[in-house]
Structures are given as structure tokens and as C-alpha cells.
Amino acid sequence: MHKKALIYIIDDDRDICDLACSELEYYGYDIRVFNTGTLALQALRGMTPALCIIDLGLPDMDGMALVKALSDKPDVGVLILSGRGSLPDRVLGLELGGDDYITKPFEPRDLVARVHSLMRRLGLSQESRTPGRGVRKAQFAQWLYIPTTLTLSHSSGKNYTLSTAEGDLLNTLLGSNKQILSRDRLLGEQAIPYDRSIDSRMSRLRKKIEDNPKEPQIIKTVYGAGYIFAVDVSWIE
Structure with a gap:
């Protein structure tokens, strides 16, 4: 039980x-x-x-x-x-x-x-989180991401554990890859007029997953519109 x-x-x-x-x-x-x-x-x-x-x-x-x-x-x-x-x-x-x-x-x-x-x-339910089969993982650009544990692993051996805010942001991007998402869409229910906190979260996430955060290739900025997760994503269990 x-x-x-x-x-x-x-x-x-x-x-x-x-x-x-x-x-x-x-x-x-x-x-x-x-x-x-x-x-x-x-x-x-x-x-x-x-x-x-x-x-x-x-x-x-x-x-x-x-x-x-x-x-x-x-x-x-x-x-x-x-x-x-x-x-x-x-x-x-x-x-x-x-x-x-x-x-x-x-x-x-x-x-x-x-x-x-x-x-x-956050990948939870009313039941407590317990490890088991069927945990979905996302693969993109040599990264493996497990949403339930907020862990990122690169084929080179680099490993990160995301904050809940960073994980929420990445989950939203992965769910709508190759689609332009506005700041309000990324903030969801947290959206506040003139809130720029999404920019700082995006910067922290890029520093982890991009080879060169100043010239991002995975999460690109669409000026005047928002952001786009620009690489292919595959989900495995």
C-alpha cells in the first residue's frame, strides 16, 4: 500500500x-x-x-x-x-x-x-514518491533528464540536480519543444505583470545544459516573443 x-x-x-x-x-x-x-x-x-x-x-x-x-x-x-x-x-x-x-x-x-x-x-501525486518501473526520462542533445528526481546527466559524465523552479521550466519546454513559448506561458499560474524572474531561471538552466550559454543552441531566445526549445526530444521508460 x-x-x-x-x-x-x-x-x-x-x-x-x-x-x-x-x-x-x-x-x-x-x-x-x-x-x-x-x-x-x-x-x-x-x-x-x-x-x-x-x-x-x-x-x-x-x-x-x-x-x-x-x-x-x-x-x-x-x-x-x-x-x-x-x-x-x-x-x-x-x-x-x-x-x-x-x-x-x-x-x-x-x-x-x-x-x-x-x-x-513536480511529477508527484497524492501518493508519496517511490522508485519503480515506468519512470519517464527525456533525451536531448546528449542529455538524459529524469523529471521525477530533477536530475540531468550528460554523456560526458556531467551531472546536475535542478532546483524545483528550474525543473518546472525545463518540463514546460520539453513538453512544447520547437514551439515558441512566451514568458507568461513559462511562468504559468505564477505570472505577474513585469515579472522578469523567468530570465534569471533561464540563465541558470542554460549554464547547466548549454556548451556556450552566451550562444545557446538548445534553448533559444525569440526576441519579442519568448523562448523555444530548439532540439529534438525523445521520451523513454
Whole structure:
């Protein structure tokens, strides 16, 4: 029998935690609640969740610091849930490694939908991730990419583990290779007017997969339109 996917909620607002817990548990998730960032970091040393839902206004630390700390765990999704809804906060949260951002007050159905969406984008389901047969892998330009583990391997021996944001970006590009994708399309539900964070993510991804990031041949810029994944992709199991 498969275990339920584990989600950490890090928030000191008891009412918010109770609401989020009841909704997510109804849809089959295993929930753990922490009212400080310190307690969450301690728990992360012992068990890795599929997703962390983080409030920015924690009593012991700025939630942004926790988001940044989780960037070292690329297999953990990050959903920021905060009353701080200004454009700078939203952009900073996504640039530091957040995969999505939802402001308080929120509709429970919106939270559940975003969690479902993140699980799909990160290659997860309501069941916890377990290794097994049938894992899809993408091959392109001498690279082998495994979306479920966010790992990239090159025929020369180079290996990388992508951040969740980089993996989400690559997944979108691979799913629409040789098609021009706008910045808004690449950001998806995270799209914010004038948000340029996609450019920094693209730069980090290019540094990993391109022979010469200044003259990219795999992910090309289409000026005035967006980006295109310009090489052939084959999927294997």
C-alpha cells in the first residue's frame, strides 16, 4: 500500500493551519504543521516532504529565509502562503525558490487546486514518491533528464540536480519543444505583470545544459516573443 504524499505547513496562524489541514487531508494528503521555521528545519533533517507551504510572517524568522534554505532541497516543492501580497514580495519569493505564491485570505479550493497543480508539475501525486518501473526520462542533445528526481546527466559524465523552479521550466519546454513559448506561458499560474524572474531561471538552466550559454543552441531566445526549445526530444521508460 502506498503512503500518502507528505506536506509540511509552516505557519503560526492556528485558524489558517486548521483550514488548510482539513481541506488537504480530505484530498488524501498527509499533513504536518509547524508554527516556527526552526521546528520545520529540524523536521526536514529527518523526513523530506513532497511540498512545504510556508507563511512569510513566522515568529522566529523571515519566511523568505526558509524559502531560500529549501532551495538546497530541489526535490521539495515550495508554496508560499502569505498576507504579504505586494509585487516585490511575490517576485522575491519566486526568485528565491518558491514554486507558487498565494495570498491570504484565500479560498480553500484555490489552495487545493494549486497543491494539485504543483504535484503534477513536480511529477508527484497524492501518493508519496517511490522508485519503480515506468519512470519517464527525456533525451536531448546528449542529455538524459529524469523529471521525477530533477536530475540531468550528460554523456560526458556531467551531472546536475535542478532546483524545483528550474525543473518546472525545463518540463514546460520539453513538453512544447520547437514551439515558441512566451514568458507568461513559462511562468504559468505564477505570472505577474513585469515579472522578469523567468530570465534569471533561464540563465541558470542554460549554464547547466548549454556548451556556450552566451550562444545557446538548445534553448533559444525569440526576441519579442519568448523562448523555444530548439532540439529534438525523445521520451523513454
